[in-house]
Amino acid sequence: MSRNAEVIRSAFREYYFKQKSIHAPAAIDQREFGYSQFGMHGMVRHLSFKSIGELIATLVKEVPSDVYCSNALYRFPTLPMQEKQWLGADLIFDIDGKDLGLPCVPLHSYAVCAACGHASPPDDGEYSCSACGGKKADHVSIPCSKCIDGSKKEAKRLIDFMTEDLGVERQNIDAYFSGNNGFHFHVRDDSYRPLDSQARSDLVGYIAGVGLLAESVGVRKAQGGDDVFVKFPKSGLALGWRKKVADKLKIDSASIIKLGNIAKEKGGYAGFKAELDKMTREMGARIDPQVTTDVHRVFRMPGTINSKSGLAKIKCDELDSFDPFTDACLLGSAKVKVKMKTQVKFKLKGESYNLSKESAELPAYAAVYLICKGLADSA
Structure with missing residues (x-):
């Protein structure tokens, strides 16, 4: 081992x-x-x-x-x-933070060479390990507070779907x-x-907002061509995705003319359906x-x-x-010496680390964090 x-x-x-x-x-x-x-x-x-x-x-x-x-x-x-x-x-x-496409991720990500383990901040070009020339790398991230906030936002959206739309008790x-x-x-x-x-x-x-029919919010395709007419469902727009879309478009069951105009502005039935797909995906929860x-x-x-x-x-x-960098950081604090592979900034248990030297002595929880990420080796 x-x-x-x-x-x-x-x-x-x-x-x-x-x-x-x-x-x-x-x-x-x-x-x-x-x-x-x-x-x-x-x-x-x-x-x-x-x-x-x-x-x-x-x-x-x-x-x-x-x-x-x-x-x-x-x-x-x-x-x-x-x-x-x-x-x-x-x-x-x-809900995985890496799937959310957050703009901060490239700022705290690293490339770890699959061949030799050398670590470096990734660049926008084609990857090539500066130590061995390897072309394959594992990309690891040191999540920041913005990453966690992004995941929390998605989590709350999922909980809202489960409680409000599906009737699951919060407890x-x-x-x-x-x-x-x-x-x-x-x-x-x-x-x-x-x-x-x-x-x-x-x-x-x-929950992800995939496949909502334009007809479910009242937009229907006229016979022949891409023209539309509006006929709201008998059950109204008061529940589920119908309510979410109605609130987003600022319409209600009396907005026949307004919704018709919106659909025409989007290019007819096909254009409105494409806009509806985009809207619901943005409003849905991004789950695996x-x-x-x-x-x-x-x-x-x-x-x-x-x-x-x-x-x-x-x-x-x-x-x-909830702060995962404190609340989920539960390993011991005995000192462990590590050899750094690259400069790293991170925060655990309320303490900020900015490691630029080749070696460091860290609490076990911090040393293990870096070793698990592939950014340091045990000295």
């Missing part, structure tokens, strides 16, 4: 030995668990635990790099997938910081468990569709450490005040 892996593994073991943030998921004995190991490819899967104590004992013994738990319930969770006998799955969502939505650069959501509502992948895909489409639609997924387990950062996937009851 490499020296880097040894340092990270030691910090993770201490956390799992002392941890207070891991709680048993509902019906723990019907869940499939899995974990990844340091220095090894693939995942150890099809595991089952009867209690949280049994699970934590395994974490302390094995010290995995990442830990996962199925959103699905199975009659036989340790058997091969086709023999598990699926009983339903919790509804889950993932049944558990929000978690992902441990790296985003948020996860677990819906504790048994009525969603039987949904198959297609039903969940439809749900994702609704594969996470929600996969009813057999093993999802990062709450309370465990994310090996991409050394931060914990931790529950956040108050999104506005």
Whole structure:
């Protein structure tokens, strides 16, 4: 095992030995668990635990790099997938900061050469490692407060959809910081468990604002050509996407002439439909569709450490005040010497770091953060 892996593994073991943030998921004995190991490819899967104590004992013994738990319930969770006998799955969502296209990201991103591990700030041109000439790199980001605020904004939008449009009680939505650069959501509502992948895909489409018909807000295509006429649905514009679009366009059920004029200004039916698609995508929540639609997924387990950062996937009851760089930074503070690969600025546990020298002595949580990101090596 490499020296880097040894340092990270030691910090993770201490956390799992002392941890207070891991709680048993509902019906723990019907869940499939899995974990990844340091220095090894693939995942150890099809595991089952009867209690949280049994699970934590395994974490302390094995010290995995990442830990996962199925959103699905199975009659036989340790058997091969086709023999598990699926009983339903919790509804889950993932918002990843890297998918939001935030303008600040290039300012705090780095390229880590896939061949030699050399790190450097990426430029706009074609990548070429200055150390070995390698053409492939892993691009890593040190998220800033604007990144987290962007993810929080998206998270609140998702929660609004779930509570206002879908009728999920707010107390049944558990929000978690992902441990790296985003948020996860677990819906504790048994009525969603039987949904198959297609039903969940439809749900994702609704929340993301994909595929809304122009007819659903009253714009209809006249026979022959691209002309339009307006006929509002009998159920009105008071609910769901109809209300969102009506509020955006500043119309109501009496705005037949106004909506008709808007559609004509956009170029007729096709032009209005294109504008509607753009509008709803901007107003929808940007979630990872594969996470929600996969009813057999093993999802990062709450309370465990994310090996991409050394931060914990931790529950956040108050999104506005939640600070992942403090609240999710739970590793120990024993001193660790590191050799820096590039100049790095970041903030953890209220302390700002601006590391430009070749070597530094840091608290374990900060050293592990940089090593996990590929921006430093254990000295």
